[in-house]
Amino acid sequence: xxxxxxxxxxxxxxxxxxxxxxxxxxxxxxxxxxxxxxxxxxxxxxxxxxxxxxxxxxxxxxxxxxxxxxxxxxxxxxxxxxxxxxxxxxxxxxxxxxxxxxxxxxxxxxxxxxxxxxxxxxxxxxxxxxxxxxxxxxxxxxxxxxxxxxxxxxxxxxxxxxxxxxxxxxxxxxxxxxxxxxxxxxxxxxxxxxxxxxxxxxxxxxxxxxxxxxxxxxxxxxxxxxxxxxxxxxxxxxxxxxxxxxxxxxxxxxxxxxxxxxxxxxxxxxxxxxxxxxxxxxxxxxxxxxxxxxxxxxxxxxxxxxxxxxxxxxxxxxxxxxxxxxxxxxxxxxxxxxxxxxxxxxxxxxxxxxxxxxxxxxxxxxxxxxxxxxxxxxxxxxxxxxxxxxxxxxxxx
Numbered sequence: 001x002x003x004x005x006x007x008x009x010x011x012x013x014x015x016x017x018x019x020x021x022x023x024x025x026x027x028x029x030x031x032x033x034x035x036x037x038x039x040x041x042x043x044x045x046x047x048x049x050x051x052x053x054x055x056x057x058x059x060x061x062x063x064x065x066x067x068x069x070x071x072x073x074x075x076x077x078x079x080x081x082x083x084x085x086x087x088x089x090x091x092x093x094x095x096x097x098x099x100x101x102x103x104x105x106x107x108x109x110x111x112x113x114x115x116x117x118x119x120x121x122x123x124x125x126x127x128x129x130x131x132x133x134x135x136x137x138x139x140x141x142x143x144x145x146x147x148x149x150x151x152x153x154x155x156x157x158x159x160x161x162x163x164x165x166x167x168x169x170x171x172x173x174x175x176x177x178x179x180x181x182x183x184x185x186x187x188x189x190x191x192x193x194x195x196x197x198x199x200x201x202x203x204x205x206x207x208x209x210x211x212x213x214x215x216x217x218x219x220x221x222x223x224x225x226x227x228x229x230x231x232x233x234x235x236x237x238x239x240x241x242x243x244x245x246x247x248x249x250x251x252x253x254x255x256x257x258x259x260x261x262x263x264x265x266x267x268x269x270x271x272x273x274x275x276x277x278x279x280x281x282x283x284x285x286x287x288x289x290x291x292x293x294x295x296x297x298x299x300x301x302x303x304x305x306x307x308x309x310x311x312x313x314x315x316x317x318x319x320x321x322x323x324x325x326x327x328x329x330x331x332x333x334x335x336x337x338x339x340x341x342x343x344x345x346x347x348x349x350x351x352x353x354x355x356x357x358x359x360x361x362x363x364x365x366x367x368x369x370x371x372x373x374x375x376x377x378x379x380x381x382x383x384x385x386x387x388x389x390x391x392x393x394x395x396x397x
Contacts, residue, residue, distance in 0.1 A: 069121020149270020
C-alpha cells in the first residue's frame with residue numbers, strides 16, 4: 001500500500017478496506033508480542049535484584065529507567081514522525097530492543113542495566129506512539145472504541161503472558177533473555193504486512209505536550225494512574241508477595257491474574273464507552289479501582305478471593321487508558337492528535353516514574369505494606385477527580 005493510499009484511507013473514516021484491516025491487525029499483533037517482553041523483564045530484573053539483597057528503593061530506581069526513556073522519547077518522536085515513515089520506525093525500534101536484551105544478558109552491572117533500560121524506554125516510546133497514532137488515524141470512527149478496546153485487550157493479555165512465562169522459567173539462567181530476543185524477532189514479522197504511514201501532523205497544534213494537562217486533565221489523570229499502577233505493580237508486587245511469605249511463583253502469579261483482568265475487561269469497557277455515557281464508565285472504573293485497592297491486601301492469603309479481586313481491580317485501572325484513548329480520538333485530529341499521543345507517553349512516563357519510586361520508598365519505610373497503602377491513596381485521588389463534570393470535555397486554550 002502506498003503512502004498516497006494510506007492518506008486516502010485515513011481521510012475516509014466511514015468504512016473498512018482490506019489494506020486498512022490488514023494494517024490494524026499487523027500493528028496490534030506487533031505490540032502484543034512486544035508486551036510479552038515488557039511484562040517478562042519488569043518482574044524478572046526485580047526478582048534478580050531481590051535475590052542479591054538489593055533494597056526496594058534501588059529496585060524501584062531501575063524500574064524507573066524505562067519510564068524516563070519513555071518520557072524523553074515522547075518529546076522527540078512526534079518530530080521524527082514528520083521526517084520518517086512509520087513502519088520503518090517500528091522496525092528500527094524492534095531491532096534496537098533485541099540488541100538491548102542481549103546487553104542485559106551479558107552484564108550484571110546495575111549502572112549498565114539502568115542505561116539499557118533507559119534506551120529500552122526510548123524504543124518503547126517509538127513503538128507505542130507510532131502504533132497508537134497510526135491506529136487512531138485509520139480506524140473508522142464508528143468502530144474506534146471497539147478497536148481500541150481490542151488493542152488494549154490484546155496488549156494487556158500480552159502483559160499476562162510475561163509473568164506466566166517467568167513463573168515457569170524462574171528468575172535465573174538465560175531462558176528469560178532468550179525468550180525475550182525470540183519474542184522481539186517474532187514481533188517484527190507482522191510489520192512486513194502493514195502499509196506505509198506518514199503522520200498527517202503538518203499543521204501547528206494549539207497546545208504543547210505539557211500544555212495538554214490544561215486541555216484534557218481527565219485524560220492526563222487516567223494515563224498517569226495507568227502508568228503508576230502498571231510499573232509499580234510489575235516491579236514491586238512480586239517483591240511484596242515474597243516478603244509477606246508467598247512463594248516466588250505464587251507472587252508472580254498475582255501479576256498474571258491481574259493482567260488477565262486488564263486484558264479481558266478492555267473490549268467491554270471500550271464498547272461501553274461507545275454506547276453509554278463515558279463519564280459513567282470512567283466513574284465506574286474509579287469505584288472498582290478504589291474498592292479493589294482496599295480489598296486485595298486483606299485477602300492476600302485466600303487465592304480464591306484474591307484472584308478475582310485482582311482481575312477486576314487491574315481491569316478497571318487499565319480501563320482508564322482505554323477511555324482516555326477513545327476520548328483523544330474524539331477530541332483531536334492531525335497534529336493535535338499526534339501531540340496528544342505524545343502527551344500520553346509523557347504523563348504515562350511520569351506516572352510510571354513515580355510509581356516504583358514512591359512505592360519503593362514506601363516499602364522501605366513501612367515494609368512491605370507501603371505498596372498497597374500508596375495504591376489506595378492513588379485510587380482515592382482518581383475517584384474524587386472522576387466526579388468533576390468539567391473534566392469530560394476538552395478545555396479551550
